Amino acid sequence: MSRVIKFTKAGGPEVLEFVETTVPAPGPTEVRIKVKAIGINRAESMWRTDKYVEPVKFPAGLGYEAAGIVDAVGSDVTGFAVGDEVNVIPSFSMNQYFTYGEVITVPVYAVVTHPKSLSFAQAASVWMMFMTAYGALIEDAKVGKGDFVLVPAASSSVGLAAIQIANYAGATPIALTRTSAKKKQLLEAGAAHVIATEEVDLVQEVMRITDGKGARVVFEPVGGPNFPKLISALAFQGIVYIYGALSESVTPLPLLEMIAKMPTIKGYSIWLTSGDETRRKAAVKYILKGLESGALKPIIDRTFKFDDMAEVHRYLENNGQFGKIVVTM
The missing domain is CATH 3.90.180.10 (Medium-chain alcohol dehydrogenases, catalytic domain)
Structure with a gap:
């Protein structure tokens, strides 16, 4: 029983x-x-x-x-x-x-x-977070040195995984959080930069950090009224992966900004990776290697x-x- x-x-x-x-x-x-x-x-x-x-x-x-x-x-x-x-x-x-x-x-x-x-508790925590981030950032976007990755809701498990995987691949993760309350924790977790979106101008901060280029990748689980700011913070022909819908508000599309930036906006799900045998095995191998090396925790x-x-x-x-x-x- x-x-x-x-x-x-x-x-x-x-x-x-x-x-x-x-x-x-x-x-x-x-x-x-x-x-x-x-x-x-x-x-x-x-x-x-x-x-x-x-x-x-x-x-x-x-x-x-x-x-x-x-x-x-x-x-x-x-x-x-x-x-x-x-x-x-x-x-x-x-x-x-x-x-x-x-x-x-x-x-x-x-x-x-x-x-x-x-431990069993640790192992039960790693697969959704790391495989979700791996599929978008490594398998699809192929992030690497010179790339800036914006991570909204960065203190979530998948957000923290995205920070670690971006670092593991040689990219630069920029964590987004509403206030400065979790800034120290996010820096300790590997974020190269932390932006408190309710305290500073998100787009200006991203452009300052990236020398005016913008971020190549946004890994977005929120949506809602702040979504246009993420488009503005993108590099030309950057990519937005939408993998969640935490905001229950309408998500507007800034049409003129999209014409100017020419971004790719993708709905994304872990199932693209975990639902395919070849991709799933590659992801497991990558994550295990990262866990063994200590790059992923x-x-x-x-x-x-x-x-x-x-x-x-x-x-x-x-x-x-x-x-x-x-x-x-």
């Missing part, structure tokens, strides 16, 4: 319910895992409210990331055995699989060997207990964290 978390209707954190269930034997290409830690993501909050990129099928589970120990393997599974320490990477629909449970079953393609240098804001999952979601939605929220068993 295992306790898993389900919800039967969209709503606030109070809709999350603990359900006692028998976990079936894994299918031919599945792995069953006894969970030690779960990484918490904004996507799961959006999923709970049925405001995600696909509609929820009720009753629903949720969760993309976990770390734990293999409990059973399917008949066609090779490379993993009972007792192995493993991680789950986001590469499936939450309508099919989920990680909020004491014992879970996931597809083998979503399972990777646990990095020996990390998990940053955990706070850990909670599994019993407190409703409180976890309330904390997530307060937007005050610096780094990843993790739940431990």
